[in-house]
Amino acid sequence: MSERDGFLEQGGRDSRDHVHDYDTRETSQHRRPSHSFKSETKPDKRYLYAGISLVVSLIAFVAQTETAGYVAHNLQYKKPIFMLYLTHSSWVFLLPLQLLFIKIFKRWKTPWRVFLRRQYELVLNTARATQEHAGDFSGQHPLKYIMVTSFWLFVALSFAGSSWYIAVNLTTPSDLTAIYNCSAFFAYAFSVPMLGESLKPAKVVSVVVAIIGVLIVSYWDTNEGEGEVSYPHRGIGNLIIGVGAILYGLYEVMYKKLACPPNTISPRRQAAFANVVAFCIGLCTLLFLWLLLPILHWTGLEPFELPHGSAAGIMIANIASNAIFSGAFLILMALTSPVIGSVAALLTIFLVAIVDWLLFDTPIGTGGVIGGLIIIGAFIMLSYASFQELGEEAEDSDSDDDII
Numbered sequence: 027m028s029e030r031d032g033f034l035e036q037g038g039r040d041s042r043d044h045v046h047d048y049d050t051r052e053t054s055q056h057r058r059p060s061h062s063f064k065s066e067t068k069p070d071k072r073y074l075y076a077g078i079s080l081v082v083s084l085i086a087f088v089a090q091t092e093t094a095g096y097v098a099h100n101l102q103y104k105k106p107i108f109m110l111y112l113t114h115s116s117w118v119f120l121l122p123l124q125l126l127f128i129k130i131f132k133r134w135k136t137p138w139r140v141f142l143r144r145q146y147e148l149v150l151n152t153a154r155a156t157q158e159h160a161g162d163f164s165g166q167h168p169l170k171y172i173m174v175t176s177f178w179l180f181v182a183l184s185f186a187g188s189s190w191y192i193a194v195n196l197t198t199p200s201d202l203t204a205i206y207n208c209s210a211f212f213a214y215a216f217s218v219p220m221l222g223e224s225l226k227p228a229k230v231v232s233v234v235v236a237i238i239g240v241l242i243v244s245y246w247d248t249n250e251g252e253g254e255v256s257y258p259h260r261g262i263g264n265l266i267i268g269v270g271a272i273l274y275g276l277y278e279v280m281y282k283k284l285a286c287p288p289n290t291i292s293p294r295r296q297a298a299f300a301n302v303v304a305f306c307i308g309l310c311t312l313l314f315l316w317l318l319l320p321i322l323h324w325t326g327l328e329p330f331e332l333p334h335g336s337a338a339g340i341m342i343a344n345i346a347s348n349a350i351f352s353g354a355f356l357i358l359m360a361l362t363s364p365v366i367g368s369v370a371a372l373l374t375i376f377l378v379a380i381v382d383w384l385l386f387d388t389p390i391g392t393g394g395v396i397g398g399l400i401i402i403g404a405f406i407m408l409s410y411a412s413f414q415e416l417g418e419e420a421e422d423s424d425s426d427d428d429i430i
Contacts, residue, residue, distance in 0.1 A: 072361050073413060079354045080358055080370055083350075083351050086348075086351035087355075087371070089351075091374065092385075094344050097341055097344065103333050105330075106194075107319065108328065109344070111311065111316060111318075111319065113348035114307070114352075115308055116308065116348060117305060118309050120308070120353045128141075149299070150169065153169055155290070156172070156299070157172075160284045172303065176303055176310055177310050180307050180310035180314070183277045184311070184315060186270045186274035190267065197263030206270060207271070207375070208237055208268075208271045209270075210236055210372060211234075212272050212275025213365050215275070216278075221363070223363070229365065229408060232369065232405075235400060235403070235404040236400070236405065236408070239400030243375055243379075243393055243397030245393070286300075293361055296357070297361070300353065303356060355367060365412070366408060369404060369408050375397075376394070
């Protein structure tokens, strides 16, 4: 890989890249919107990076699920909001780790001061392109725009995540899984008005089939004991998790609409900027979500208690796997679409069942196998339709230069 192909290396570029080198002193009135430029990269590179992100996110999510389940059920450490705070706050490490990786493997001989200045210039340029692509010409500083956007993403994500933890004690596991994973439908529904997503039959069918697969997994082998007697507040729980599914779908589309660079930016640069946004969301979590913890402690809803012993070690693994999953998942959505990201997340239902079977000898029911295969088929169908569109968008590209 050539030196110019390293992550986050736009800052010191020559004038030959002037089309994408935004002047940081330029006013918003004189900026040309980034989304008016032609695509910088062939679609096959986008396929490659999206594929890597998908594989990494699936593996990390399975690890996150298994470690979270072990801590809660085997070690009886059940502090869901505190765990939510720790896992989402861990996103602040993604950007420093990314910079450290670049410095060690790409710019070892570059002085730190010069290196960091280049990274700042790149982030600023990409933030401006993102701001313009989102249609914001208010004149506010691009980094302020990204921070404000990240705050609202943090709000939507925190409410969506909290709804799951609240509803888990009110409704059946089957309802919880089925309703929450309907966020794929809501992601598509929000994508139509907010992203201009076309209502193509192949995509609509793929999303519907995927949700049918989730319903089969959830209800085919359901124990009839899951009823109103065991869950007297099932209706309230379903309502709460339904709101959570809507908010999670909205979060995904908001991220794509407001915080992702346009496709005129190379896949490497889009992937790098996804970690910048993840850092900002993690920072908002670190600064604001802790305010809930004393309230939950004083009200007795979730008494504060630090993990210790083996629970602490496994929680560290859980936090690390969540950070990896979240970074890869944001990259996947940046390179593709919220709809693909949502349906891809459904694959983890089947993967977790397989891992449980291999590691803990937990049998996979008939519904799990049938539903899992249906979800896989729906994802393949959706991916084919979506990447066909991506190829069509890149047909007119006259530049193969990967600027990162």
